Amino acid sequence: MLGDLLSCIFLGTRDQNLDETVALNAYCKKRIKQVKQQNNLLECSEKQQMRKCASIKPAQPIGDQSVPVQFICTLRLKTFREEMRKGAEQDFHEPSCCRACLAKQADLAMSSFIRKKKNQLEAQLLEEKIQSHLYNNDTVCLLGEILKDMPKPSDDPCEIWQRLLSTKAKTLHESK
Numbered sequence: 274m275l276g277d278l279l280s281c282i283f284l285g286t287r288d289q290n291l292d293e294t295v296a297l298n299a300y301c302k303k304r305i306k307q308v309k310q311q312n313n314l315l316e317c318s319e320k321q322q323m324r325k326c327a328s329i330k331p332a333q334p335i336g337d338q339s340v341p342v343q344f345i346c347t348l349r350l351k352t353f354r355e356e357m358r359k360g361a362e363q364d365f366h367e368p369s370c371c372r373a374c375l376a377k378q379a380d381l382a383m384s385s386f387i388r389k390k391k392n393q394l395e396a397q398l399l400e401e402k403i404q405s406h407l408y409n410n411d412t413v414c415l416l417g418e419i420l421k422d423m424p425k426p427s428d429d430p431c432e433i434w435q436r437l438l439s440t441k442a443k444t445l446h447e448s449k
Contacts, residue, residue, distance in 0.1 A: 292343055292347060293343075293344065293347040295343075296341045296343040296347065297344060299341060300340060300341055300344060424436065
């Protein structure tokens with residue numbers, strides 16, 4: 274059956290109408306024959322049914338019969354060709370010519386530009402803060418801050434002791 278389907282798909286356009294007509298005629302003839310047999314069975318009287326209708330086989334229900342494979346294949350091929358024709362006729366959307374698409378691209382480009390510039394400015398500000406911190410908190414600067422409060426060797430020893438005692442008193446007073 275798969276071979277029949279594949280062979281039907283690749284039918285030529287020249288033989289398509291002929292094959293479709295042959296398949297449709299065969300299918301219609303089968304159906305007409307079945308309907309006639311069913312009508313004959315119904316028309317037979319009870320007496321005649323024993324003699325005359327005994328030779329007639331009951332027809333299969335119409336719903337049980339399948340459509341010929343060739344007919345299905347030709348219909349599939351027709352629909353496929355029709356879809357391809359419609360697809361070829363359809364206009365494609367070109368974003369380079371569409372005003373809405375161009376406006377959206379401009380908005381996206383602007384937001385991307387703003388985001389990049391914001392990131393650049395934030396990175397530059399962070400770099401400045403890092404440089405300022407490194408400059409102000411260098412070991413030489415920290416040592417200078419510690420040493421500025423220390424007494425100089427040229428200072429009078431009495432003044433040194435007074436400052437030391439006063440700072441000690443302040444720290445004791447503040448801790449209470």
